Amino acid sequence: MVYDLDYVLGEVKKASTTLLNRGFKPLFMFITFKLRLPLPPCEDFLYYVTCFTMISSEEELEKAIMVYADMFRSESVIDFGLRENYQWRLPDRLLKSLDEVFQEVNKAREEFENRIRQKLPKEVRDKPIIPSHGPITITLVFQEDNLTFGIDLIEDYYRIEVETIEALLKYLKTTSRILGYMLETSALEEEPEVKDYRIEDGFVHVELKHELED
Incomplete structure:
Protein backbone atom coordinates (compact mmCIF):
# COMPACT_ATOMS: atom_id res chain seq x y z
CA MET A 1 0.00 0.00 0.00
CA VAL A 2 1.24 3.50 -0.84
CA TYR A 3 0.57 6.44 1.49
CA ASP A 4 0.65 10.20 1.03
CA LEU A 5 3.48 11.75 3.06
CA ASP A 6 1.31 14.49 4.55
CA TYR A 7 -1.17 11.87 5.78
CA VAL A 8 1.64 9.79 7.27
CA LEU A 9 3.21 12.74 9.06
CA GLY A 10 -0.17 13.68 10.50
CA GLU A 11 -0.76 10.16 11.80
CA VAL A 12 2.75 9.87 13.23
CA LYS A 13 2.41 13.25 14.95
CA LYS A 14 -0.91 12.31 16.58
CA ALA A 15 0.34 8.93 17.77
CA SER A 16 3.66 10.35 19.00
CA THR A 17 1.96 13.15 20.93
CA THR A 18 -0.34 10.66 22.66
CA LEU A 19 2.52 8.33 23.60
CA LEU A 20 4.81 11.13 24.80
CA ASN A 21 2.01 12.53 26.98
CA ARG A 22 1.61 9.08 28.52
CA GLY A 23 5.29 8.99 29.40
CA PHE A 24 6.49 6.64 26.67
CA LYS A 25 9.93 7.94 25.73
CA PRO A 26 12.08 7.78 23.80
CA LEU A 27 10.14 6.77 20.71
CA PHE A 28 11.73 5.21 17.64
CA MET A 29 10.09 6.78 14.59
CA PHE A 30 10.51 5.30 11.11
CA ILE A 31 9.11 5.96 7.64
CA THR A 32 9.89 3.77 4.62
CA PHE A 33 9.96 5.40 1.20
CA LYS A 34 9.95 4.05 -2.34
CA LEU A 35 12.69 5.82 -4.30
CA ARG A 36 14.18 5.57 -7.76
CA LEU A 37 17.97 5.76 -7.53
CA PRO A 38 20.69 5.16 -10.15
CA LEU A 39 22.25 1.72 -10.66
CA PRO A 40 24.94 2.13 -13.35
CA PRO A 41 25.18 1.06 -16.09
CA CYS A 42 21.44 0.25 -16.06
CA GLU A 43 18.44 2.52 -15.75
CA ASP A 44 17.29 3.71 -12.35
CA PHE A 45 16.30 0.94 -9.93
CA LEU A 46 13.48 0.95 -7.39
CA TYR A 47 14.70 0.99 -3.79
CA TYR A 48 13.00 0.94 -0.42
CA VAL A 49 14.76 3.14 2.12
CA THR A 50 13.83 3.70 5.75
CA CYS A 51 14.52 6.99 7.50
CA PHE A 52 14.44 6.81 11.30
CA THR A 53 15.16 8.80 14.43
CA MET A 54 14.60 8.81 18.19
CA ILE A 55 12.38 11.43 19.81
CA SER A 56 11.81 12.20 23.50
CA SER A 57 9.85 15.45 23.45
CA GLU A 58 7.31 17.50 21.53
CA GLU A 59 10.15 19.74 20.34
CA GLU A 60 12.06 16.80 18.86
CA LEU A 61 8.84 15.51 17.29
CA GLU A 62 8.34 18.83 15.48
CA LYS A 63 11.96 18.80 14.30
CA ALA A 64 11.62 15.25 12.96
CA ILE A 65 8.36 16.05 11.15
CA MET A 66 10.01 19.03 9.44
CA VAL A 67 13.01 16.96 8.31
CA TYR A 68 10.82 14.25 6.80
CA ALA A 69 8.63 16.84 5.10
CA ASP A 70 11.54 18.79 3.63
CA MET A 71 13.64 15.83 2.51
CA PHE A 72 11.03 13.50 1.03
CA ARG A 73 8.20 15.83 0.01
CA SER A 74 7.38 14.26 -3.37
CA GLU A 75 8.13 10.62 -2.51
CA SER A 76 5.77 7.70 -1.86
CA VAL A 77 5.53 6.10 1.58
CA ILE A 78 5.02 2.34 1.90
CA ASP A 79 5.36 1.87 5.67
CA PHE A 80 5.64 3.90 8.86
CA GLY A 81 5.41 3.45 12.58
CA LEU A 82 6.62 4.02 16.13
CA ARG A 83 8.35 1.68 18.57
CA GLU A 84 7.95 2.30 22.26
CA ASN A 85 10.52 -0.08 23.73
CA TYR A 86 13.37 0.17 21.26
CA GLN A 87 16.53 2.18 21.89
CA TRP A 88 18.69 2.89 18.84
CA ARG A 89 22.25 3.95 19.58
CA LEU A 90 25.15 4.98 17.41
CA PRO A 91 27.89 2.35 17.17
CA ASP A 92 31.32 3.09 18.64
CA ARG A 93 32.75 3.46 15.14
CA LEU A 94 31.23 4.78 11.93
CA LEU A 95 32.68 4.38 8.46
CA LYS A 96 33.68 7.87 7.39
CA SER A 97 33.54 7.70 3.59
CA HIS A 133 20.31 -13.00 -3.17
CA GLY A 134 22.98 -11.35 -1.08
CA PRO A 135 21.42 -8.65 1.10
CA ILE A 136 23.44 -5.97 2.83
CA THR A 137 22.38 -2.85 4.73
CA ILE A 138 24.06 0.51 4.27
CA THR A 139 23.00 3.12 6.80
CA LEU A 140 23.65 6.82 6.32
CA VAL A 141 23.81 8.62 9.68
CA PHE A 142 23.34 12.38 9.80
CA GLN A 143 22.34 15.21 12.11
CA GLU A 144 19.82 17.94 11.43
CA ASP A 145 18.85 20.58 13.98
CA ASN A 146 20.67 18.63 16.75
CA LEU A 147 18.61 15.49 16.05
CA THR A 148 20.31 12.32 14.79
CA PHE A 149 18.76 10.40 11.88
CA GLY A 150 19.58 7.23 10.01
CA ILE A 151 18.63 6.15 6.50
CA ASP A 152 18.73 2.39 5.86
CA LEU A 153 19.07 0.98 2.36
CA ILE A 154 18.69 -2.82 2.32
CA GLU A 155 19.35 -4.54 -0.99
CA ASP A 156 21.46 -7.24 -2.66
CA TYR A 157 25.07 -6.06 -2.80
CA TYR A 158 25.19 -6.19 -6.60
CA ARG A 159 22.30 -3.72 -6.77
CA ILE A 160 24.07 -0.98 -4.82
CA GLU A 161 26.78 1.20 -6.34
CA VAL A 162 28.56 4.31 -5.13
CA GLU A 163 26.31 6.35 -7.42
CA THR A 164 23.26 4.89 -5.67
CA ILE A 165 24.33 6.21 -2.28
CA GLU A 166 25.50 9.51 -3.76
CA ALA A 167 21.99 10.02 -5.15
CA LEU A 168 20.55 9.28 -1.71
CA LEU A 169 22.82 11.93 -0.21
CA LYS A 170 21.17 14.53 -2.42
CA TYR A 171 18.01 14.17 -0.35
CA LEU A 172 19.78 15.69 2.64
CA LYS A 173 19.24 19.34 3.46
CA THR A 174 22.16 21.71 2.96
CA THR A 175 22.23 22.16 6.74
CA SER A 176 22.54 18.42 7.42
CA ARG A 177 25.82 17.11 8.83
CA ILE A 178 26.87 13.62 7.77
CA LEU A 179 28.25 11.69 10.74
CA GLY A 180 29.22 8.58 8.78
CA TYR A 181 27.96 5.22 7.57
CA MET A 182 27.12 1.82 9.00
CA LEU A 183 27.40 -1.44 7.07
CA GLU A 184 25.72 -4.77 7.86
CA THR A 185 26.94 -7.80 5.86
CA SER A 186 26.11 -10.67 8.23
CA ALA A 187 23.87 -12.36 5.62
CA LEU A 188 26.94 -12.78 3.40
CA GLU A 189 28.81 -14.51 6.21
Whole structure:
Protein backbone atom coordinates (compact mmCIF):
# COMPACT_ATOMS: atom_id res chain seq x y z
CA MET A 1 0.00 0.00 0.00
CA VAL A 2 1.24 3.50 -0.84
CA TYR A 3 0.57 6.44 1.49
CA ASP A 4 0.65 10.20 1.03
CA LEU A 5 3.48 11.75 3.06
CA ASP A 6 1.31 14.49 4.55
CA TYR A 7 -1.17 11.87 5.78
CA VAL A 8 1.64 9.79 7.27
CA LEU A 9 3.21 12.74 9.06
CA GLY A 10 -0.17 13.68 10.50
CA GLU A 11 -0.76 10.16 11.80
CA VAL A 12 2.75 9.87 13.23
CA LYS A 13 2.41 13.25 14.95
CA LYS A 14 -0.91 12.31 16.58
CA ALA A 15 0.34 8.93 17.77
CA SER A 16 3.66 10.35 19.00
CA THR A 17 1.96 13.15 20.93
CA THR A 18 -0.34 10.66 22.66
CA LEU A 19 2.52 8.33 23.60
CA LEU A 20 4.81 11.13 24.80
CA ASN A 21 2.01 12.53 26.98
CA ARG A 22 1.61 9.08 28.52
CA GLY A 23 5.29 8.99 29.40
CA PHE A 24 6.49 6.64 26.67
CA LYS A 25 9.93 7.94 25.73
CA PRO A 26 12.08 7.78 23.80
CA LEU A 27 10.14 6.77 20.71
CA PHE A 28 11.73 5.21 17.64
CA MET A 29 10.09 6.78 14.59
CA PHE A 30 10.51 5.30 11.11
CA ILE A 31 9.11 5.96 7.64
CA THR A 32 9.89 3.77 4.62
CA PHE A 33 9.96 5.40 1.20
CA LYS A 34 9.95 4.05 -2.34
CA LEU A 35 12.69 5.82 -4.30
CA ARG A 36 14.18 5.57 -7.76
CA LEU A 37 17.97 5.76 -7.53
CA PRO A 38 20.69 5.16 -10.15
CA LEU A 39 22.25 1.72 -10.66
CA PRO A 40 24.94 2.13 -13.35
CA PRO A 41 25.18 1.06 -16.09
CA CYS A 42 21.44 0.25 -16.06
CA GLU A 43 18.44 2.52 -15.75
CA ASP A 44 17.29 3.71 -12.35
CA PHE A 45 16.30 0.94 -9.93
CA LEU A 46 13.48 0.95 -7.39
CA TYR A 47 14.70 0.99 -3.79
CA TYR A 48 13.00 0.94 -0.42
CA VAL A 49 14.76 3.14 2.12
CA THR A 50 13.83 3.70 5.75
CA CYS A 51 14.52 6.99 7.50
CA PHE A 52 14.44 6.81 11.30
CA THR A 53 15.16 8.80 14.43
CA MET A 54 14.60 8.81 18.19
CA ILE A 55 12.38 11.43 19.81
CA SER A 56 11.81 12.20 23.50
CA SER A 57 9.85 15.45 23.45
CA GLU A 58 7.31 17.50 21.53
CA GLU A 59 10.15 19.74 20.34
CA GLU A 60 12.06 16.80 18.86
CA LEU A 61 8.84 15.51 17.29
CA GLU A 62 8.34 18.83 15.48
CA LYS A 63 11.96 18.80 14.30
CA ALA A 64 11.62 15.25 12.96
CA ILE A 65 8.36 16.05 11.15
CA MET A 66 10.01 19.03 9.44
CA VAL A 67 13.01 16.96 8.31
CA TYR A 68 10.82 14.25 6.80
CA ALA A 69 8.63 16.84 5.10
CA ASP A 70 11.54 18.79 3.63
CA MET A 71 13.64 15.83 2.51
CA PHE A 72 11.03 13.50 1.03
CA ARG A 73 8.20 15.83 0.01
CA SER A 74 7.38 14.26 -3.37
CA GLU A 75 8.13 10.62 -2.51
CA SER A 76 5.77 7.70 -1.86
CA VAL A 77 5.53 6.10 1.58
CA ILE A 78 5.02 2.34 1.90
CA ASP A 79 5.36 1.87 5.67
CA PHE A 80 5.64 3.90 8.86
CA GLY A 81 5.41 3.45 12.58
CA LEU A 82 6.62 4.02 16.13
CA ARG A 83 8.35 1.68 18.57
CA GLU A 84 7.95 2.30 22.26
CA ASN A 85 10.52 -0.08 23.73
CA TYR A 86 13.37 0.17 21.26
CA GLN A 87 16.53 2.18 21.89
CA TRP A 88 18.69 2.89 18.84
CA ARG A 89 22.25 3.95 19.58
CA LEU A 90 25.15 4.98 17.41
CA PRO A 91 27.89 2.35 17.17
CA ASP A 92 31.32 3.09 18.64
CA ARG A 93 32.75 3.46 15.14
CA LEU A 94 31.23 4.78 11.93
CA LEU A 95 32.68 4.38 8.46
CA LYS A 96 33.68 7.87 7.39
CA SER A 97 33.54 7.70 3.59
CA LEU A 98 31.86 5.83 0.73
CA ASP A 99 35.29 4.54 -0.31
CA GLU A 100 35.59 2.88 3.08
CA VAL A 101 32.04 1.51 2.84
CA PHE A 102 32.56 -0.09 -0.56
CA GLN A 103 35.97 -1.49 0.36
CA GLU A 104 34.16 -3.43 3.07
CA VAL A 105 31.34 -4.37 0.68
CA ASN A 106 33.82 -5.69 -1.89
CA LYS A 107 35.67 -7.70 0.74
CA ALA A 108 32.43 -9.34 1.92
CA ARG A 109 31.34 -9.90 -1.69
CA GLU A 110 34.58 -11.64 -2.67
CA GLU A 111 34.46 -13.96 0.34
CA PHE A 112 30.78 -14.77 -0.28
CA GLU A 113 31.24 -15.46 -3.99
CA ASN A 114 34.33 -17.58 -3.36
CA ARG A 115 32.35 -19.82 -1.02
CA ILE A 116 29.65 -20.16 -3.68
CA ARG A 117 32.24 -20.82 -6.39
CA GLN A 118 33.68 -23.76 -4.48
CA LYS A 119 30.27 -25.45 -4.62
CA LEU A 120 29.94 -25.14 -8.40
CA PRO A 121 31.33 -27.53 -11.02
CA LYS A 122 34.98 -26.81 -11.82
CA GLU A 123 34.22 -25.91 -15.44
CA VAL A 124 32.21 -22.82 -14.44
CA ARG A 125 34.17 -21.60 -11.43
CA ASP A 126 36.19 -19.06 -13.42
CA LYS A 127 33.09 -17.19 -14.61
CA PRO A 128 31.61 -14.18 -12.80
CA ILE A 129 28.82 -15.07 -10.38
CA ILE A 130 25.44 -13.47 -9.73
CA PRO A 131 23.72 -15.10 -6.73
CA SER A 132 19.94 -15.03 -6.36
CA HIS A 133 20.31 -13.00 -3.17
CA GLY A 134 22.98 -11.35 -1.08
CA PRO A 135 21.42 -8.65 1.10
CA ILE A 136 23.44 -5.97 2.83
CA THR A 137 22.38 -2.85 4.73
CA ILE A 138 24.06 0.51 4.27
CA THR A 139 23.00 3.12 6.80
CA LEU A 140 23.65 6.82 6.32
CA VAL A 141 23.81 8.62 9.68
CA PHE A 142 23.34 12.38 9.80
CA GLN A 143 22.34 15.21 12.11
CA GLU A 144 19.82 17.94 11.43
CA ASP A 145 18.85 20.58 13.98
CA ASN A 146 20.67 18.63 16.75
CA LEU A 147 18.61 15.49 16.05
CA THR A 148 20.31 12.32 14.79
CA PHE A 149 18.76 10.40 11.88
CA GLY A 150 19.58 7.23 10.01
CA ILE A 151 18.63 6.15 6.50
CA ASP A 152 18.73 2.39 5.86
CA LEU A 153 19.07 0.98 2.36
CA ILE A 154 18.69 -2.82 2.32
CA GLU A 155 19.35 -4.54 -0.99
CA ASP A 156 21.46 -7.24 -2.66
CA TYR A 157 25.07 -6.06 -2.80
CA TYR A 158 25.19 -6.19 -6.60
CA ARG A 159 22.30 -3.72 -6.77
CA ILE A 160 24.07 -0.98 -4.82
CA GLU A 161 26.78 1.20 -6.34
CA VAL A 162 28.56 4.31 -5.13
CA GLU A 163 26.31 6.35 -7.42
CA THR A 164 23.26 4.89 -5.67
CA ILE A 165 24.33 6.21 -2.28
CA GLU A 166 25.50 9.51 -3.76
CA ALA A 167 21.99 10.02 -5.15
CA LEU A 168 20.55 9.28 -1.71
CA LEU A 169 22.82 11.93 -0.21
CA LYS A 170 21.17 14.53 -2.42
CA TYR A 171 18.01 14.17 -0.35
CA LEU A 172 19.78 15.69 2.64
CA LYS A 173 19.24 19.34 3.46
CA THR A 174 22.16 21.71 2.96
CA THR A 175 22.23 22.16 6.74
CA SER A 176 22.54 18.42 7.42
CA ARG A 177 25.82 17.11 8.83
CA ILE A 178 26.87 13.62 7.77
CA LEU A 179 28.25 11.69 10.74
CA GLY A 180 29.22 8.58 8.78
CA TYR A 181 27.96 5.22 7.57
CA MET A 182 27.12 1.82 9.00
CA LEU A 183 27.40 -1.44 7.07
CA GLU A 184 25.72 -4.77 7.86
CA THR A 185 26.94 -7.80 5.86
CA SER A 186 26.11 -10.67 8.23
CA ALA A 187 23.87 -12.36 5.62
CA LEU A 188 26.94 -12.78 3.40
CA GLU A 189 28.81 -14.51 6.21
CA GLU A 190 26.33 -17.40 6.29
CA GLU A 191 27.27 -20.58 4.46
CA PRO A 192 25.54 -20.50 1.03
CA GLU A 193 23.71 -23.57 -0.26
CA VAL A 194 23.43 -23.88 -4.05
CA LYS A 195 20.09 -25.10 -5.39
CA ASP A 196 20.72 -24.62 -9.10
CA TYR A 197 22.63 -22.50 -11.60
CA ARG A 198 22.50 -21.40 -15.21
CA ILE A 199 24.92 -19.64 -17.53
CA GLU A 200 23.62 -16.54 -19.27
CA ASP A 201 25.59 -13.84 -21.11
CA GLY A 202 28.84 -15.11 -19.64
CA PHE A 203 27.58 -14.98 -16.04
CA VAL A 204 26.75 -17.86 -13.73
CA HIS A 205 23.37 -17.10 -12.19
CA VAL A 206 23.27 -19.11 -8.97
CA GLU A 207 20.01 -19.96 -7.23
CA LEU A 208 20.72 -20.15 -3.51
CA LYS A 209 18.57 -21.82 -0.92
CA HIS A 210 16.78 -19.23 1.18
CA GLU A 211 17.08 -19.51 4.96
CA LEU A 212 13.28 -19.84 5.26
CA GLU A 213 13.21 -22.87 2.98
CA ASP A 214 13.17 -26.35 4.46
